[in-house]
Amino acid sequence: MSMIRSSKLRIITASLAALTALHAVFPSAPAFAQDGMAAEQARERQELQDMREEVGDIKGTINDAMRQMTELSNQMKNNEYFEAHLFAKETTVKVAGDVSITALTYNGKLPGPELKFFQGDKVRLVLHNQMKFPTSLHLHGMILPGTVDGLPRPDSGIVKPGATYAYQFIANQPGTYWYHPQVIHGDQKAKGLFGSLVILPKGNRRADVPDKDVVLVVGDMKAEYRSSESRQSAPSGGYDGGTSTKGDAASQSLTGSPMRLFQAVAVGKKDAQIFYLINGKSAPMAPPIDVRRGQKVRLRIINSGQSAVPLHLSGHRFEVLARDGSDMLEPRVYRDTITVAPGERVDLEFTADNPGLWALASEVFEQASREGRTPGGIACILRYTDIVEPALQNPN
Secondary structure, three states: OHHHHHHHHHHHHHHHHHHHHHHHHOOOHHHHHHHHHHHHHHHHHHHHHHHHHHHHHHHHHHHHHHHHHHHHHHHHHHHOOEEEEEEEEEEEEEEEOOEEEEEEEEOOEOOOOOEEEEOOOEEEEEEEEOOOOOEOOEEEOOOOOHHHOOOOOOOOOOEOOOOEEEEEEEOOOOEEEEEEOOHHHHHHHHOOOOEEEEEEOOOOOHHHOOOEEEEEEEEEEEEEEOOOHHHHHOOOOOOHHHOOOOOEEEEEOOOOOEEEEEEOOOOOOOEEEEEEEEOOEOOOOOOOEEEOOOOEEEEEEEEOOOOOEEEEEOOOOEEEEEEOOEEOOOOOOEEOEEEEOOOOEEEEEEEOOOOOEEEEEEOOOOOOOEOOEOOOOOEEEEEEOOOOOOOOOOOO
16 A cells, blocks of 8 residues: 555656746646737737827828818809900891891890809909901990000900900999990990899898899990881981981980980981880880789889980889989989980889789880881880780781
8 A cells, every 4th residue: 555655646746847847847727828819919909009190190081181172162153253254246137027137246146145143253254356457345334444444555354356355353343234335336335235223132031032034125226227218208207318417316205305215317228227226126025024913013124325215114113223323312212214224224123913904115206116107116015914915926
């Protein structure tokens, strides 16, 4: 028994010695595992930190890009221009049922294109001169720098034949205006180079916005055309058979005040006549003003001619909102007739509350007829489309 115990003791001693030797070579298992886990966690923490830094860099890059895009967008917005192109050229236009005339026009239209912008808009009007003589562009009634006023100065936008000029300005002044050649090119306006320009107030309240907003350009226009039967049927044609060398002819309005009506011009074999037009047409070719019952209607009237035009609106009374772009200071006064002086702009407003067919026309017979015949001249129909069937069409 003692030998067996001694043998077991030797085995246990040897095992302990082996374990001691092994422990000397390798750390204890629990300590080794803890050190490995700590190292792994340290690596993970470092990787997470690196990822956070990368995400931060990416976010910074994105924020910088968004800032740059915002700055670029603002810059583009600040540099944005509302651009319109006007081509000044000679064109044949029909002003009455049996008469076509050779006129100077913008974009082949009489009057030129109706331009509308909002207050604060940056505007660029590009004038292309397709005529054989110099021209210019003047924005009548607007206060602008000298480089865009069209005056006869080298730096004010005089455009030679075949050339182009860009008139740039900020539309700061709400109101009704019109454009045409200036000063030394004034005769071009009389031959058809004119058009309307409207600047609407920024942030209009609904109460200030009419249901119907109509621009009417009225006036007299000098034109030459070949003889026609209408010329021969008139008592005098208003120009002494086309051979007069007299100056301005005179007539009277219904109030008896003298008014200049037309000028006779000698042109050899061609007839010369002053046509009285509304939006480039002589009645009955002038398009009707279509309204609906209850609408608030605004008429922006521009006199592009050389004669005063007393306009009467039948069946309604209107309020004068503005003259030459300035609000009226007088209390609300309603009337049915107003005289528009040469070059003047008048804004009127009325409520469409009297259904039917009515007329807007000059009170001077020579202006509201053509060669002594009616309908003709400055006259058009006011028509309620919700009451009257639109069977009344333009005769053209």
